[in-house]
Amino acid sequence: MVHKLAPRLGSEEHVADTVTTPARANGTQSLPASSQQRFFQSTIDALPAHIAILSERGQIVAVNRAWREDSERHYAPMVRGRVGDWYLEQGEDDVTSGIQAVLSGTQEEYAIEYRGDYQEDWKWFSLRAAPLDYADSRCAIVTHEDVTRRVEAEHARSEADQALDMLAQAxxxxxxxxxxxxxxxxxxxxxxxxxxxxxxxxxxxxxxxxxxxxxxxxxxxxxxxxxxxxxxxxxxxxxxxxxxxxxxxxxxxxxxxxxxxxxxxxxxxxxxITARKREQEDQRFLAEASELLSSSIDYETTLTQVAQMAVPRLADCCMVHLLESDSSIRRLAVAHADPERQELAQQLKDHGRLQMNGAWGVPVVLRTGEPVIYGDINSRLWDTDNEQIEHIDILRNLGMSSLMVVPLIAREQTIGTLAFVASESGRVYTGSDLDLAMELARRAATAIDNALLHHDVRQAEMRLRTLVEHVPAASYTAQADDLRVMMYVSPQMGLQDDFSADDLIADPGLWLHMLHPDDRERVEAVMLACSASGEPLKVEYRIVSADGQVKWQYDQATLIRDEAGQPLHWQGVCIDITDRKHTEATLRIRARQQAAVAQLGQQAMGDIDLLTFMD
CATH class of the missing domain: 3.30.450.20 (PAS domain)
Structure with a gap:
């Protein structure tokens, strides 16, 4: 059984191109001499391909060794016949037609590849016929080769290419x-x-x-x-x-x-990786904004700087609005990416205040607490708000084409907005822009909340300090690990202008120097013991002023801890007990005097009784 591919004409170099008869080599048309015949035969015998020379009528006139040996053992369907056999009478119709066309001169070359069954194994073969001048007549040289390895390699490569193409498609x-x-x-x-x-x-x-x-x-x-x-x-x-x-x-x-x-x-x-790169850039932008927002408790200044950061990253123009206590809207900051347009943008800040009843934009967000995006600003939107015509005219002159406004929410209250304006860039705001703007607003609002909390704490501290400084007792705050080191001292701790409260904080040794020499070692030992154990401090001692005046103090302190039980600081109070000590001393003296008088009285009574007895 023979399987054939379509004929391939002139597709590749072949052994027939290397075979030249001695007559052609010498340029003669005479029959080759015996030596020339032997030379020709030796030449084709040396070639590995199967070679046969066919006469003009298709008779085999010469074969090489490979053809002769393999035709006898039926190597391949097309390798058949001996010298003298009629080759074309035994072949396939299309092969016969192709070789006849070469012999007749109507076709310069004929080639075919086919698959044949050889010893229960399928092989691929190539057969080629080309014209050959031989013995003064037009002959054909037929070459036949085993091309199984090449064809299988081509098939494998083709299958690999197909698999690669399928992979690429999927x-x-x-x-x-x-x-x-x-x-x-x-x-x-x-x-x-x-x-x-x-x-x-x-x-x-x-x-x-x-x-x-x-x-x-x-x-x-x-x-x-x-x-x-x-x-x-x-x-x-x-x-x-x-x-x-x-x-x-x-x-x-x-x-x-x-x-x-x-x-x-x-x-x-x-x-x-556009989305990934944008996410990375967004995170860098937010990190820079957070660092800026945390750098100061003056949130109005930092919000102005945030507006400047937002251009041109998020907008061509960025505005910050705050809601005032009278429900008016103050434009805190305006920043534009184009320095030449900054002056025009600044007119927005200087142009009065927006009203809460505005039909779109900032007033809407302040009323609802929800962000808004105007992807495409058109004349119909401008015409919906006739209350703020001058404000709208400035925005028109800035070339606003898209707008995004997000709320600033602190303590569950909308306290302001960030407004992002697109103009020259041609940007049209989308949901991904809104996500970034909302996160920026959240961090800005947190900074505002922290600033407000800090303000409240400072106010509370000032009220407490005012209260503390107007009570008769003196208060102080000391380090958690050492009661001798003051962090805060109320003014009452100063003694007759000898030392100020600031002096006591600046020089921890000054307070010990003020203690009476007889009390110094005892009091310091008690304080060190309390610092180490955390037990409350309760101690009385004397303080000597620069002019030698001695005062008694009662000192009591408690170690303050955080929610986790970690020490924060000592909170203490000192009470002047000099009068009490003087009263106690006076009472003791009077008691001794009374005891002495009583004793003298008893002694006198005894003497009287003795005299009476003697009388």
Whole structure:
């Protein structure tokens, strides 16, 4: 059984091109001499292919050793017959017709590849017939070769190419191949979806996804593939869609080579990382904003700086509005990306105050606490608010085309807004822009809340300090690990202008110096023991002023801890007990005097009794 492919005419070099009869070599038409005949026979015998010479009528006039041996053992269907046999009478119709066409001169060459059954094994063979001048007549040289290995390799390569093509078609990543001139030769469905060009539109074009400004970089990359013969992995590049939108992509690029190793083009696998890059940029922007917001408790100043940060990252113009206690709207800050337009934008800040009954924009957000996006500003929107015509005229002059307003919410109250205006950039705000703006507003509102809390705490501290400083007792705050080191001292701790409260804080040793020498060692030991144990301090001692005046004090302190039980500081109070001590001393003296008088009285009574007895 014989399987044949379509004839291949003049498709490849073949052994017949190397065979020349001695007569042709000498330029003669005479019959070859015996030596020439032997030379010719030796030549074709040395060739590995099966070779047969056919006369003009198709009779075999010569064969080489390979033909002779393999025809006897039926090596292949087309290798048959001995010298003198009529070859064409035994062959397939199309093969016979092809060889006859060569013999008649109507066809210069005939070639066919077929699959034959050889010893229960299928093999691929190639048969070729070409004209040959032999013995003054037009003959044909028939060459026959086993091409199984080549055909199977081609089939395997074809199957691999088909598998690769199927993989490329199904792959979720854009796969693009270029020829040596950087024209598209492969363009899978993912590339169509990512960049917008269909396969038919892309094939044959110079790489259309490279922005004009990036062409030099692209050519350098292609040249590096040829020079270094290495692959490039995860190269971050800018590539553009059919609609002109520029994408951030991660590209892995490899050279394509011919069978002999020559570079014939390149292939790239591209991943759209635009969203990832934007997320990274958003996080960097928010981190910078948070650092700025936490740098000061003056939230009005930091909000002004945030507005300046937002351009041009989020807007061409950014405005900050705060809701006042009288329900009017104060425009705190205005920043524009274009310095030449900053003066015009500043007119918004200087142009009075917005009213809460406005029909759109900032007033709506302040009333509802919900963000709004106006993706496309049109005349109908302008016309809905006749109360603020001058304000609208300024926005028109700024070229506002899209607007996004988000609330600033602190303590569950809407206290202001951030407004983002798009104009020259042509940006149209979407949900992803709103997510970033809302997060920025949340952090700004947190900073405002912290500032308000700090203000409240400071007010409470001032009220408490005022109260403390107007009571007769003196109070102090000391370090958690050492009662001797003061952190705060009320003014009452000073003694007759000898030392101020600030002096006691600045010099921890000053207080010990003020203690009476007889009390100093005892009191310091008690304080160190309480500092180590955390037990409450209760101690009485004397303080000596610079003029030698001695005063008694009662000192009591408690260690303050946080919710986790960790020490924060000591909170103490000192009470002047000098009068009490003097009273106690006076009472003791009077008691002793009374005791002495009583004793003298008793003694006198005894003396009287004695005299009476003697009388």
């Amino acid at each position: 792959a979720p990543l854009a796969i693009i191949a270029l020829d040596i001139d950087n024209r598209i030769t492969a363009w899978n469905p993912a590339a169509e979806e990512m960049f917008g060009w269909t396969r038919a539109e892309a094939l044959g074009r110079f790489n259309p996804i490279v922005p004009e400004t990036d062409v030099p970089q692209f050519l350098d990359i292609v040249a590096s593939l040829a020079d270094d013969a290495t692959n490039l992995t995860d190269v971050e590049l800018h590539r553009q869609r059919k609609d002109g939108v520029v994408l951030d992509v991660s590209s892995s690029i490899a050279p394509l080579r011919t069978a002999d190793g020559q570079i014939r083009g390149s292939m790239a696998v591209l991943t759209d």
